[in-house]
Amino acid sequence: MTYVIKARSSATELSILRSLHSRVALVENEFKRFVNLSKGLEGEDQFIHLIESLQSDTYLLHDICFEHNHSVFQIDTMLISEKEILLFEVKNYEGEFVYDAGTFRLVSNNQEIINPLHQLNRSIALLRSMLKSSNLSIKGYLAFINPEFTLLQAPVDTPIILPTQLKRFMKRLEQVPSSLSAKHLQLAEGLLKLHLPKSPYVRVPHYAYEELKKGILCSSCFTFMEQKDSRFMSCKNCGLSEVVDDSIMRSIEELRLLFPDRMITTRQVWDWCGSDVSIKTIRRVLGQNYTPKGLRRHRYFVDKILIDSTTN
Numbered sequence: 407m408t409y410v411i412k413a414r415s416s417a418t419e420l421s422i423l424r425s426l427h428s429r430v431a432l433v434e435n436e437f438k439r440f441v442n443l444s445k446g447l448e449g450e451d452q453f454i455h456l457i458e459s460l461q462s463d464t465y466l467l468h469d470i471c472f473e474h475n476h477s478v479f480q481i482d483t484m485l486i487s488e489k490e491i492l493l494f495e496v497k498n499y500e501g502e503f504v505y506d507a508g509t510f511r512l513v514s515n516n517q518e519i520i521n522p523l524h525q526l527n528r529s530i531a532l533l534r535s536m537l538k539s540s541n542l543s544i545k546g547y548l549a550f551i552n553p554e555f556t557l558l559q560a561p562v563d564t565p566i567i568l569p570t571q572l573k574r575f576m577k578r579l580e581q582v583p584s585s586l587s588a589k590h591l592q593l594a595e596g597l598l599k600l601h602l603p604k605s606p607y608v609r610v611p612h613y614a615y616e617e618l619k620k621g622i623l624c625s626s627c628f629t630f631m632e633q634k635d636s637r638f639m640s641c642k643n644c645g646l647s648e649v650v651d652d653s654i655m656r657s658i659e660e661l662r663l664l665f666p667d668r669m670i671t672t673r674q675v676w677d678w679c680g681s682d683v684s685i686k687t688i689r690r691v692l693g694q695n696y697t698p699k700g701l702r703r704h705r706y707f708v709d710k711i712l713i714d715s716t717t718n
């Protein structure tokens with residue numbers, strides 16, 4: 407099966423924009439970005455779904471960004487199998503294109519577009535140089551995922567996967583036997599360490615804690631929920647009902663996503679949840695699901711798993 411070592415950062419950006427959209431007014435270009443990202447992700451969903459459902463043993467890293475020899479390069483999806491590393495440049499282009507003497511042109515107006523194969527080849531070359539000592543071979547593919555995309559005169563010897571070939575490509579990939587060892591995991595984790603976390607490709611607008619509307623957002627329609635009784639939250643907009651513990655946990659994760667530097671204290675979570683859930687309930691949920699650190703008045707909470715792994 408596939409093991410996802412790093413998820414998509416566009417998914418993170420979308421989550422942030424989705425929260426902001428509910429809690430503060432986005433300016434026009436930010437809202438546009440939000441809508442485009444939602445649409446773009448829908449387009450990429452099929453590819454991600456296909457590659458993450460591969461039955462053969464592989465490690466996957468999505469949206470990773472490296473710097474090597476003063477050059478920054480980004481890879482949409484990297485697949486590590488027993489014998490090779492595959493890079494995928496994923497494009498959601500729509501319309502009719504023609505491939506002619508190494509250039510991509512729009513059929514409608516004969517306009518040349520930036521050749522995505524150049525970017526892919528650059529990434530392959532940089533990664534090869536970065537992983538000089540590895541004996542895995544490195545190959546790259548340009549995957550067009552939009553079913554409304556056509557490429558005329560696509561030569562068979564270019565590493566292009568057309569929307570109609572995606573499923574077959576994945577099937578072939580699955581038939582290559584692959585078994586992963588500690589060496590592969592070391593490689594995947596080493597690459598994750600080299601990843602530039604503040605990738606210049608993730609752009610979100612600036613926001614401050616104080617300017618965001620507080621409260622618990624519905625997980626389905628992202629409007630604010632209300633407390634039904636001591637155990638349940640409900641959404642007036644879509645009718646969703648949820649155990650209050652789950653609503654609080656979700657809100658804590660959202661808070662950590664938006665403000666990774668803030669300490670998770672009882673009062674902080676209470677304020678973030680719009681102060682309508684009782685302090686007592688917040689304290690109980692934090693106590694049951696996180697590990698307390700620090701003394702009484704300065705108590706804050708961290709992940710249970712993180713503590714467990716350091717004591718092992």
Ligand SMILES: [Zn+2]
Pocket residue numbers: 624625626627628629641642643644645646
């Ligand atoms: Zn709702």
